Amino acid sequence: MAAEASTSGQGPGEMNTGTTERRASGGSDAAKFNEQKFWLNAFTDRVANIYARSDCICLCDVFGDHDKRLVVVDASQKKLKLWKGTTLEAELKLVDNPVALCSVYGDNSKKRIPALCVAAGPHIYIYRNLRAYYKFTLPDLAFSDKEKQVWEGLAEAKLSIEQACDQLVVLREEDPQGGNLSQRSNQLIAMSLSAGRDDMQSFVAKAKGVGIHEQTAITCICSIPKSVEDEGSQESLLVGTENGKLHVIDPVKNFEIVHTIDLPSAPVQLAATGAINVEYKVVVLGRDAKVYNVVDGQLTSHVLDLHTSPIAIICSSKFMAVGCMNKTIYFYNLAGGLVHNIYLPDHLTCMESFSTEHYSNMITVGLKNGEIRMYNEILLCSVIKLKEPIRALKFGRFGREDNTLVVTTSSGSLDIKILARAAKLKPSAATSKLLQEQVPEQDVPLNIPKKTRVYVEQTKREREKASEMHKGFQRDLCKLRLSTARAYVKSITSGQGPIWSSSEASIITNASIFGLGPDFKLEFTLENNGMKALHDLRATITFKSKGIKLERSQFNISTLLPSVQYSFLTNLRCTSSVGTEEQQLKVLISRQESCVPILSAIVKLPVVDQEEQDQEPFQQADFGASHHGMDSKADMLVMG
């Protein structure tokens, strides 16, 4: 035995670190989770034949003997089934197709026996000790007097059927939603369009003398404690109806409607927290994909629009979770702000919240691919994989075992699992650390400097004298623009810029230097952008340094034709070191008739290495021949 223990004996702690590492590496890899780590397979019945959603399953101490039974109402078979442990203890035939099931502790008797409430159509059938005890029926819907008058008229033959139909159509038009007429009236209108006169007459004859009694249908029920949230304490029943009403029903006062809340839409699912007599909140999942909040009997203005179809809702004292058809569970805080969301690998079918002695606010989710996922708030703790899509989940005390999970699948099989005592559903240190790391990013405050006195005074002044400051700024801006424009005009007219323009022509010049030194080549180009040719221009190259020798410093340009680029070349040599200020060469262009240059270009000589100047005599000898040719070419171009 000891040998066995050692071969199989990994402590639960070690195993859990294994799980958490996997979880941290990727939640999608659910197959790696070993379901048996946390859940014991207590009972499996593949042919249990249960076709019920989570709403129709309940774990309830039916006979008050502290041995909780599993109660299931099955709409497909119109049956109520009761499991005790692994045996099917009882089966009851139901009168109507059940919609929802819920247990309510009502009476004040010493032996606490809950009432089983089965909602079906407009009725709630209440069973106690598994015996029919009471039948609650929703109150009749109120219809307008005008409609009643129409039917009275029909009964007394004051109105013909055609007239009655016309009047009913008018009545129907009065309500934009069209929900104000009784089924009987709607049927008559429909018959007037298709059915024969005989049918209509028999229909009217049948209705003769019978008042309009119609009820709406119940969509969901849910129990809520009255004053203490303890097992076995008195509870009230919340009932949602098809016509958008939420009734609070007191089981002690003979199942009387205590309070009614109007909802904008038909409720689909209810989730309640708190206690009726203290403080309570009901979260209502509407059919219009919105979540409504009812706090202390009042519908609040806070409505959550989900934009996608919700499937299930869970409300706890800390958060609210809504599972939606886009494979996502959204978590909202109590103020209604979206806090987190969980993306699931497949479509969600059902959702159940659970708390154990050590873990609270847990969520378990059934998926279409047969996975049951357990989340500790938002962190995945455990995955169970079944072979079929999950239909319903229920967590609670079953028999004598507190932490039992009841699972039904699409083929009607029943699985009951027990949470092992040693199960550690806590998210690992690694993942919770990850989570913690995510949160502070948002909480770190920006490094905003403190408000100094100067700053405060400045802002105060800005607030008080805003218009004057704006005006002053605009005036200064105008002045700046004016002086800029003036300077520009001056530079153009005095020939200090590279562009010159007059009424008849404009010239652009550009000068550049080639070579590494001490021999350079200076090239400047001239382009006439005007429409007319320019004549008799003179280009002069000036420089301050004595160490620069220019081959040619003057060019006569006889003609500048429009849109032709002329380039002029000359060689220059640096004979001695040149100071930084003296490195500049200016190309000035002037007209023959005036001495003021019309435009200028400035080039800078690169720094010349002194050593290379030793070769000066040789290069100088070479100078004349090669560059005379160039000049003549430039002149030719100008001439051309």
Add this chain to the structure above:
Amino acid sequence: MGFLSKLAALFGPGKKKVKILVVGLDNSGKSTIIQKLKPNAEKKTAVPTVGFNMEEFEKGSLCFNVFDMSGANRYRSLWEKYYNDAEAIVFVVDTADKFRMCVVKVRMAELGMSLNRGGLADKTVSLPLKDELERMLSHAALEKVPILFFANKKDVINAMTPVECAKYLELESIQTRAWQIIHSNGLTGEGLSTGIDWLAQTLQK
């Protein structure tokens, strides 16, 4: 056992004291069995034990010092605190509660694993979860301690027989210590004395 202690055992005033730990799931009938075993003392009806109770009674030449542990989920972690002192274990199994048998023993067949439990287990396959029995048997302090199983509640219809029970709990794999399974009924006391006699015999060996 030394000579002096042998003498003391033969002629000494006190009988030999043995400490026995009674464990099992809640509602399996531990306290009821112990109440039944106590000779002529006031018989109380058993209520769910909180923590543990201590009882003492004599049987033959032995004085049993019984720790009646609570089987409730939250007190099960208390069991192992008393393993060091225990000279024998009485494990009470509720044969009528088939639903919770899995808490006592996780069956390998259900796990879909071909684990060889004879000792040559594949070391790479770790046992996923220790059940209550496994947890106890693998405890180092209880290596040689004899175990008596009471397959209790034999009066309940559809209850498991001791053979079925032993098979379910895979008791045949226990080879390093003495064990016995007795069909019992805590309410009438049926089978209890047989079990205690076996325990006394085993302890005196």
